[in-house]
Amino acid sequence: MSTSSRFATAVHLLAYLAINGQDGPVPSDRLAASINTAASVIRRLLMQLTAAGLTKTQLGTGGGAMLAKSPRSVSLMQIFDAVETVEAFALHRAPPNAACRVGRNISSVLGSVASRAETAMRQELKSQTLADIVEQVLQAEKAEGRRKA
Numbered sequence: 001m002s003t004s005s006r007f008a009t010a011v012h013l014l015a016y017l018a019i020n021g022q023d024g025p026v027p028s029d030r031l032a033a034s035i036n037t038a039a040s041v042i043r044r045l046l047m048q049l050t051a052a053g054l055t056k057t058q059l060g061t062g063g064g065a066m067l068a069k070s071p072r073s074v075s076l077m078q079i080f081d082a083v084e085t086v087e088a089f090a091l092h093r094a095p096p097n098a099a100c101r102v103g104r105n106i107s108s109v110l111g112s113v114a115s116r117a118e119t120a121m122r123q124e125l126k127s128q129t130l131a132d133i134v135e136q137v138l139q140a141e142k143a144e145g146r147r148k149a
Helices: 006-020 028-035 039-051 076-083 101-127 130-144
Strands: 055-058 064-067
Touching: 006 028, 006 039, 006 064, 006 076, 006 130, 028 039, 028 064, 039 055, 039 076, 076 101, 076 130
Parallel strands: none
Antiparallel strands: 055 064
16 A cells, blocks of 8 residues: 655655745755655656646756745645645445445445545645745754754
């Protein structure tokens, strides 16, 4: 069973741009180094984030990615919607056995649970902004007494 890390990677990428991108565009290789992934992964995410209006890119020498909006105006829900296609959790891949009382009822019962979980997750992501994440990252860094990297 695998899960996607696109959302976490996208939030990391956008937080990095918010903290370190005030002096201009940030190249994908620099973003990739912070996230510890390949620059091609970053470029694919940037395409999705740009399509959603969250980032913009500048081509050529000195080019890279920049935030397209203020961190205060970007909700975590916007980021999630830009890069994820997954639901809170998946139901059975194949229909359960209809001859079994559990099998014939489990999908509707779990479907209701999944719907409530999805609603709660979306509400939480709507209530948090990229600026909230940036502030928490900076506070954690300050608590650790580390220098800017």
